[in-house]
Amino acid sequence: xxxxxxxxxxxxxxxxxxxxxxxxxxxxxxxxxxxxxxxxxxxxxxxxxxxxxxxxxxxxxxxxxxxxxxxxxxxxxxxxxxxxxxxxxxxxxxxxxxxxxxxxxxxxxxxxxxxxxxxxxxxxxxxxxxxxxxxxxxxxxxxxxxxxxxxxxxxxxxxxxxxxxxxxxxxxxxxxxxxxxxxxxxxxxxxxxxxxxxxxxxxxxxxxxxxxxxxxxxxxxxxxxxxxxxxxxxxxxxxxxxxxxxxxxxxxxxxxxxxxxxxxxxx
Numbered sequence: 001x002x003x004x005x006x007x008x009x010x011x012x013x014x015x016x017x018x019x020x021x022x023x024x025x026x027x028x029x030x031x032x033x034x035x036x037x038x039x040x041x042x043x044x045x046x047x048x049x050x051x052x053x054x055x056x057x058x059x060x061x062x063x064x065x066x067x068x069x070x071x072x073x074x075x076x077x078x079x080x081x082x083x084x085x086x087x088x089x090x091x092x093x094x095x096x097x098x099x100x101x102x103x104x105x106x107x108x109x110x111x112x113x114x115x116x117x118x119x120x121x122x123x124x125x126x127x128x129x130x131x132x133x134x135x136x137x138x139x140x141x142x143x144x145x146x147x148x149x150x151x152x153x154x155x156x157x158x159x160x161x162x163x164x165x166x167x168x169x170x171x172x173x174x175x176x177x178x179x180x181x182x183x184x185x186x187x188x189x190x191x192x193x194x195x196x197x198x199x200x201x202x203x204x205x206x207x208x209x210x211x212x213x214x215x216x217x218x219x220x221x222x223x224x225x226x227x228x229x230x231x232x233x234x235x236x237x238x239x240x241x242x243x244x245x246x247x248x249x250x251x252x253x254x255x256x257x258x259x260x261x262x263x264x265x266x267x
Contacts, residue, residue: 069110106152130200132145134205150256156247158244
């Protein structure tokens, strides 16, 4: 994590001072300085409320099976530049009869650190049957499905999909429900209201590679449409995850932030 983000996290106020004679002095009045915030970040729904959200790491339906550290609110936070670019992509998506739906946006460094710690605990595999049914947990980092630090912590990377309009109701996830492999055919896997992309979101499997030829023609076409919309809008894809895109002209290319995903973090 870059030094700037460490400085944010380590900021403290209201320290007690001691005079040179050794006599403790009264506590100073409470600081009126505003709390630290992510510089130039916004809540995506404030920029474009038309974009759907399904912030998976704020709840239990993800590959670790519980809400992730740093996600107290189910929000998409992005740098202003990335959010405005995504608004333009949404305009283009609507013209094709689709809406965007985001799964993850800014990700605190603490969340990335939690993923590293989780990967080192071989006994925690309660979600394997859905999210990595054919890949060993010990290989997730080596095969490029997980990484730390992650571009998400710089605030201009987004995980997303397309949803047909009008958007149908999405099934809710109940912890403990039977899991179905993310590689299964769309009618069998979790009832996400996304178009068929060949796999579910966060599917750690070669089928999720953007250019996989082993998914159906419909899924390949949907992936090509998402990729075209995003690249035309200034984003760069990731070859191992059809859902992952980074804004090309990100304003913080070398800084990894660690404030929580919360409205208070954007000031």
